[in-house]
Amino acid sequence: MPFIADVIVDVPAMQTDQPFSYAIPESLTELIEIGMRVEVPFGNGNRHIQGFIVGLTELDIMPNDLKPIINVLDLHPVLNEELLELADEMKETTYSFKITCLQTMLPSVMRSSYKKYVTLLDNNLPEKITDELFLGLGEIEWDIAKESPHFSELLELRRDGKVDIRYEVTTKNKVKTKRVIKKALENSELLLEKEKTRKNATQKHRLLDFLMEIDESEFSIKELLETHDITRPTINEGHKSGWLTIEEREVYRNPYAHHQFKKDTPLKLNEEQQLALDKMKVSMDQEKSDVFLLEGVTGSGKTEVYLQAIAHVLEKNQTAIMLVPEISLTPQTVTRFKKRFGDDVAVLHSGLSQGEKYDEWRKIERKEARVVVGARSAIFAPLENIGLIVIDEEHEGSYKQDETPRYHAKDLAIWRGKYHHCPVLLGSATPSLEARARAQKKVYQLLTLTERAVSKAMLPQIDIIDMKEEMKQSLTTTFSSTLLEKLKSGIAKKEQSVLMLNRRGYSSFVMCRDCGYVLPCPNCDISLTLHMDTKQMKCHYCGHEERIPYRCPVCDGDKIRYYGTGTQKVEEELKELLPEARVIRMDVDTTRRKGSHEKLLAQFGNQEADILLGTQMIAKGLDFPNVTLVGVLNADTALNLPDFRSSEKTFQLLTQVSGRAGRGEKAGEVIIQTFNPEHYAIELAKAQDYEAFYQQEMRLRHQGNYPPFYFTAQLVVSHEEEHLAAKKMYEIVAFLKKYLSEGAILLGPTPKSVARINKRYYYQTVIKYKNEPNLSNGLKIILEESQKEIRNGLRITIDMEPQHFI
Numbered sequence: 001m002p003f004i005a006d007v008i009v010d011v012p013a014m015q016t017d018q019p020f021s022y023a024i025p026e027s028l029t030e031l032i033e034i035g036m037r038v039e040v041p042f043g044n045g046n047r048h049i050q051g052f053i054v055g056l057t058e059l060d061i062m063p064n065d066l067k068p069i070i071n072v073l074d075l076h077p078v079l080n081e082e083l084l085e086l087a088d089e090m091k092e093t094t095y096s097f098k099i100t101c102l103q104t105m106l107p108s109v110m111r112s113s114y115k116k117y118v119t120l121l122d123n124n125l126p127e128k129i130t131d132e133l134f135l136g137l138g139e140i141e142w143d144i145a146k147e148s149p150h151f152s153e154l155l156e157l158r159r160d161g162k163v164d165i166r167y168e169v170t171t172k173n174k175v176k177t178k179r180v181i182k183k184a185l186e187n188s189e190l191l192l193e194k195e196k197t198r199k200n201a202t203q204k205h206r207l208l209d210f211l212m213e214i215d216e217s218e219f220s221i222k223e224l225l226e227t228h229d230i231t232r233p234t235i236n237e238g239h240k241s242g243w244l245t246i247e248e249r250e251v252y253r254n255p256y257a258h259h260q261f262k263k264d265t266p267l268k269l270n271e272e273q274q275l276a277l278d279k280m281k282v283s284m285d286q287e288k289s290d291v292f293l294l295e296g297v298t299g300s301g302k303t304e305v306y307l308q309a310i311a312h313v314l315e316k317n318q319t320a321i322m323l324v325p326e327i328s329l330t331p332q333t334v335t336r337f338k339k340r341f342g343d344d345v346a347v348l349h350s351g352l353s354q355g356e357k358y359d360e361w362r363k364i365e366r367k368e369a370r371v372v373v374g375a376r377s378a379i380f381a382p383l384e385n386i387g388l389i390v391i392d393e394e395h396e397g398s399y400k401q402d403e404t405p406r407y408h409a410k411d412l413a414i415w416r417g418k419y420h421h422c423p424v425l426l427g428s429a430t431p432s433l434e435a436r437a438r439a440q441k442k443v444y445q446l447l448t449l450t451e452r453a454v455s456k457a458m459l460p461q462i463d464i465i466d467m468k469e470e471m472k473q474s475l476t477t478t479f480s481s482t483l484l485e486k487l488k489s490g491i492a493k494k495e496q497s498v499l500m501l502n503r504r505g506y507s508s509f510v511m512c513r514d515c516g517y518v519l520p521c522p523n524c525d526i527s528l529t530l531h532m533d534t535k536q537m538k539c540h541y542c543g544h545e546e547r548i549p550y551r552c553p554v555c556d557g558d559k560i561r562y563y564g565t566g567t568q569k570v571e572e573e574l575k576e577l578l579p580e581a582r583v584i585r586m587d588v589d590t591t592r593r594k595g596s597h598e599k600l601l602a603q604f605g606n607q608e609a610d611i612l613l614g615t616q617m618i619a620k621g622l623d624f625p626n627v628t629l630v631g632v633l634n635a636d637t638a639l640n641l642p643d644f645r646s647s648e649k650t651f652q653l654l655t656q657v658s659g660r661a662g663r664g665e666k667a668g669e670v671i672i673q674t675f676n677p678e679h680y681a682i683e684l685a686k687a688q689d690y691e692a693f694y695q696q697e698m699r700l701r702h703q704g705n706y707p708p709f710y711f712t713a714q715l716v717v718s719h720e721e722e723h724l725a726a727k728k729m730y731e732i733v734a735f736l737k738k739y740l741s742e743g744a745i746l747l748g749p750t751p752k753s754v755a756r757i758n759k760r761y762y763y764q765t766v767i768k769y770k771n772e773p774n775l776s777n778g779l780k781i782i783l784e785e786s787q788k789e790i791r792n793g794l795r796i797t798i799d800m801e802p803q804h805f806i
């Protein structure tokens, strides 16, 4: 009986955001399963696109108006039933298209790409077309046609139906293979062959000897060529003569191949750690989908608790996901998991090449790895029988994707936890207010670690330096005299220091000292940032680049100067002030090359430097026992940003980075330089009192009607014409005011803080609400209504619980 398939096609638009039915040709009936990708015709003409099968129905007779599926792109489903359901959940909660959600769940190499061709439909076309352009062929590549001088004629011919465009779906997921040989004859037979072979054919003799030496196992050709002085033609001849077989074998690109991981054993937990683990075990064993919040001071051994909780689910033959923020997915972190669980660990992060990522993904899919360690998107790991999901540094904003689909990995983790009846463990030294408040209300279970795990390690002593005072006495505004002193004595004692330059809300720009002119981006309302390494001015929003000016474009003066401090500049200053210091600089510029991040950290770990100077990327996850001093050069650049989370973010960052000091036997010290020494976020970071910060911040959030007391949603409209963007936003607000309850608070419309980006104007509105059962419907109406204006260049985005307000 015939089958039809429901397919979600790769056309992210509202009209196509539903399954389309396709006939399954008989030749494919046996192959097709739900969750596979297929190639299907779409629209008129020869357009072929990729789609996902989300349903199969058996019919008595095949309706004859259905187009057939052209091709199957997978041998096995790439999305299982659970992940298909999760895509529905994501679509509903993030207001995005189903196809976008489905594609987000797969490694990027598996996303579709298309090749476009132009096909001749009419053979009686002028010769210059058939010969010069088509070279006598029936079809040419679109990219070639586009470059041709006859391109505009081609477009006319298309309008007349004389040529057509054909799309072909290609997938980039390449399986890497190696060729292996195996001997095909017994040793006695090989010996006979050897006797038959001419004496001076040394290569052949060598090959036969080799074959007689090896057993029945496979041997990689590459290795044979490299290590045995046997040439490729010889191997091919041996193959022809029937001495050996050659086969293709799949290999994984293993980014950790050159690492040796010495297996380590679980540490004996201290009382608090044990208590936390025991509570989790109850929930794991009873298959409860509880959410735990592990609030543990820096260095308290949260990671050891994660490791032992994961070990527990592995014992029960289950699997686990461990999420870590991208920037703390350092080799140090990965190593801790590899050491404990060996090859059972797959790692997914952006530092891997696309091919490596794909291979790690396939390892998971084939159940060859039961523990997945990765950044945000690892929440989509195709694991089955999940027993635990851990989210380390739960408060990190990077768990929320800031492009569509704007999902939060924590929400999806909790969804998957419910699906698998397993707990979710959120860990942090500085939980987000949302999570901590839920623990307060007993929605989450709170587990606490109040002391550092290493026996003698105490939380470090923190001192605040008022830079306003410092400026009055000192020449440099980068280093206070106290900080310099401490750096010096650290070097003398052969101890190490970490220096952080806070880049949030901060940039280096050029300004004319005569007229105050700041070089702006021509496309955006923002100043260009100076990049010393490439000697370019760059826009961080649209990517526009230009040369550093030497004269002011306005007053023609030559007093153009750089403002702000980049890590490079700090490094130079440091070298002048402390010539004896060996400094490692870690920022986007020095870590761009693959593996360089790892190398720099290894050097620091090997005591090859006294000072590690870096941006936020050094604040997290590092565990170097010889670090006794941490300096924060500018604690407060983020404090004045118009974002209600700026205090929270500052407190978290200061706590995290302070936590790098004194993790070993030696006591640690922290120096925080700030222009706002009396700000509560700074004072409480000094006191290392998260609970007090939580109470204080909760009061302010309550007064301001902010999360966690209110939910938030942000709507952003953009258009090349400023008045059209503004007009649309005002219409939306007027609609929402009528549609939502009295309790909902609407902020705006306002232009975004960078009102123009890449020649488009942005207007936003923030909705704050407590209980709005109608909101979801209202937002859908807005999206549907806006459809009509998309053709005129309007864009609209909805961001539920946005992480940034600027």
Ligand SMILES: Nc1ncnc2c1ncn2[C@@H]1O[C@H](COP(=O)(O)OP(=O)(O)OP(=O)(O)O)[C@@H](O)[C@H]1O
Pocket: 267, 268, 269, 270, 273, 296, 297, 298, 299, 300, 301, 302, 303, 304, 305, 429, 453, 454, 455, 620, 621, 622, 623, 659, 663
């Ligand atoms: N039970 C234990 N006994 C001895 N040492 C321990 C124990 N648990 C953890 N440690 C050690 O304490 C140090 C800090 O632990 P860990 O890195 O797990 O803390 P953390 O809470 O994850 O830290 P952070 O949040 O600051 O990154 C590590 O060197 C770890 O090996």
Ligand SMILES: [Zn+2]
Pocket: 512, 513, 514, 515, 516, 517, 552, 553, 554, 555, 556, 557
């Ligand atoms: Zn000027």
Ligand SMILES: [Zn+2]
Pocket: 521, 522, 523, 524, 539, 540, 541, 542, 543, 544, 757, 758
């Ligand atoms: Zn720009």
